[in-house]
Amino acid sequence: xxxxxxxxxxxxxxxxxxxxxxxxxxxxxxxxxxxxxxxxxxxxxxxxxxxxxxxxxxxxxxxxxxxxxxxxxxxxxxxxxxxxxxxxxx
Amino acid sequence: xxxxxxxxxxxxxxxxxxxxxxxxxxxxxxxxxxxxxxxxxxxxxxxxxxxxxxxxxxxxxxxxxxxxxxxxxxxxxxxxxxxxxxxxxx
Amino acid sequence: xxxxxxxxxxxxxxxxxxxxxxxxxxxxxxxxxxxxxxxxxxxxxxxxxxxxxxxxxxxxxxxxxxxxxxxxxxxxxxxxxxxxxxxxxx
Amino acid sequence: xxxxxxxxxxxxxxxxxxxxxxxxxxxxxxxxxxxxxxxxxxxxxxxxxxxxxxxxxxxxxxxxxxxxxxxxxxxxxxxxxxxxxxxxxx
Numbered sequence: 001x002x003x004x005x006x007x008x009x010x011x012x013x014x015x016x017x018x019x020x021x022x023x024x025x026x027x028x029x030x031x032x033x034x035x036x037x038x039x040x041x042x043x044x045x046x047x048x049x050x051x052x053x054x055x056x057x058x059x060x061x062x063x064x065x066x067x068x069x070x071x072x073x074x075x076x077x078x079x080x081x082x083x084x085x086x087x088x089x090x
Numbered sequence: 091x092x093x094x095x096x097x098x099x100x101x102x103x104x105x106x107x108x109x110x111x112x113x114x115x116x117x118x119x120x121x122x123x124x125x126x127x128x129x130x131x132x133x134x135x136x137x138x139x140x141x142x143x144x145x146x147x148x149x150x151x152x153x154x155x156x157x158x159x160x161x162x163x164x165x166x167x168x169x170x171x172x173x174x175x176x177x178x179x180x
Numbered sequence: 181x182x183x184x185x186x187x188x189x190x191x192x193x194x195x196x197x198x199x200x201x202x203x204x205x206x207x208x209x210x211x212x213x214x215x216x217x218x219x220x221x222x223x224x225x226x227x228x229x230x231x232x233x234x235x236x237x238x239x240x241x242x243x244x245x246x247x248x249x250x251x252x253x254x255x256x257x258x259x260x261x262x263x264x265x266x267x268x269x270x
Numbered sequence: 271x272x273x274x275x276x277x278x279x280x281x282x283x284x285x286x287x288x289x290x291x292x293x294x295x296x297x298x299x300x301x302x303x304x305x306x307x308x309x310x311x312x313x314x315x316x317x318x319x320x321x322x323x324x325x326x327x328x329x330x331x332x333x334x335x336x337x338x339x340x341x342x343x344x345x346x347x348x349x350x351x352x353x354x355x356x357x358x359x360x
Contacts, residue, residue, distance in 0.1 A: 001120050013114045017107065024103045030091050033148035034168050040141050041175055044134050051130050052354045058123035059346045067337040076329045078124050083353065084322045085131055142264045149256045157247040166239045173263065174232045181300050193294045197287065204283045210271050213328035214348050220321050221355055224314050231310050238303035258304050265311055 005057035012050045019043050055082065095147035102140045109133050145172065185237035192230045199223050235262065275327035282320045289313050325352065 001009075023039050066075030091099075113129050156165030181189075203219045239259075246255030271279075293309050336345030 001117065001123060006117060006120070009117050010114065013110060013117070017110055020103060020107055020110070024100065027091065027096060027099050027103070030096070033091060033144050033152065034172060037141060037144055037148075037172055038175070040137055040144070044137050047130055047134050047137075051127060052350065054123050054127055054130070055353050056346075056350045058127075059349060060342075062123065063333075063346070064337055064342055067334055072330075072334055076326075076333070079329060080322065080326045082124065082127055083325050083356070085128070086353070086356070142260065145263050146256075146260045149259060150252075153243075153256070154247055154252055157244055162240075162244055166236075166243070169239060170232065170236045173235050173266070176263070176266070181297065181303060186297060186300070189297050190294065193290060193297070197290055197294075200283060200287055200290070204280065204287075207271065207276060207279050207283070210276070213271060213324050213332065214352060217321060217324055217328075217352055218355070220317055220324070224317050227310055227314055227317075231307060234303050234307055234310070238307075242303065262304060262307055265308070 002057045002061060005053060008053055009050060012046065012053070016043060016046050016050070019046065051086070092147045092151060095143060098143055099140060102136065102143070106133060106136050106140070109136065141176070182237045182241060185233060188233055189230060192226065192233070196223060196226050196230070199226065231266070272327045272331060275323060278323055279320060282316065282323070286313060286316050286320070289316065321356070 019039070020043060023036060023043070026036050026039065063075050063079065066072055109129065110133060113126060113133065116126050116129065153165050153169065156162055199219065200223060203216060203223065206216050206219065243255050243259065246252055289309070290313060293306060293313070296306050296309065333345050333349065336342055
């Protein structure tokens with residue numbers, strides 16, 4: 001993994017973990033469900049932005065190396081799987 | 091919030107937090123991006139299952155009380171918003 | 181179904197069908213995949229907006245009647261199912 | 271676009287258009303909203319499967335050619351955009 005991507009990913013994860021801790025407090029304090037849900041939606045969006053960064057790093061390293069190194073069938077197959085699993089409705 | 095829903099939500103959050111910690115370790119250990127992404131997808135699915143439980147609890151308490159108590163415009167408006175924000179593509 | 185919702189839904193469907201026809205032409209003319217994908221994303225967004233309208237109409241008719249008419253278990257169960265199926269990742 | 275992918279995409283579009291026509295009839299006949307929504311969810315899933323096929327074709331043609339032909343910055347940038355726009359929650 002690229003050093004920059006790794007550093008950024010760790011930072012994003014720390015933010016997401018803090019956010020989840022806030023959600024747990026909201027639930028313990030019996031806060032209004034609608035407000036809790038708005039926060040869980042925000043956490044999912046944050047995870048998706050993390051995923052976009054990971055994919056970006058993956059494309060510029062493993063995919064480029066795989067395509068140039070004759071392993072395109074394998075690396076592109078994994079990419080289709082990621083795209084498809086990520087897919088909201090299956 | 092219903093006592094059962096609250097207890098279940100706290101339990102699900104603990105699981106999600108543990109899962110995220112595992113993902114951080116994977117990133118720190120430079121594990122293959124594709125494997126990391128599969129785990130972040132799993133975490134998002136776990137958050138969505140938590141959301142379904144919260145919505146279920148919300149419907150059987152606040153929505154029923156709101157509709158019977160003459161505040162249907164407000165509580166149904168919030169529900170449309172939840173449905174729409176949750177909406178994957180906008 | 182409310183008359184207004186029905187009229188609006190039919191109108192939205194006509195738009196979506198026209199959009200899909202445009203996508204078919206793009207594919208027949210061998211247009212760039214990335215441009216085709218941007219259009220299919222837009223169609224999905226249009227379908228989701230249609231769904232939000234249908235849900236809104238459903239809440240203000242069937243849900244209100246069901247809750248007031250003692251059939252809340254059934255109508256709220258269906259709503260949880262809709263919320264959960266709609267759910268991007270399961 | 272690969273000949274096979276093109277043929278498959280046209281076939282999938284025809285299926286999707288037929289499905290949408292069925293949904294329009296359901297709405298015109300005032301069918302139960304919940305049943306209509308289940309069908310719109312199914313249409314979105316069909317569109318997503320079409321997208322997966324288009325992406326797969328794109329990877330094995332344009333991406334491979336772009337990476338080998340020194341245009342990796344451009345083609346990978348487009349791919350990140352597709353991944354990110356496709357992203358359910360932003």
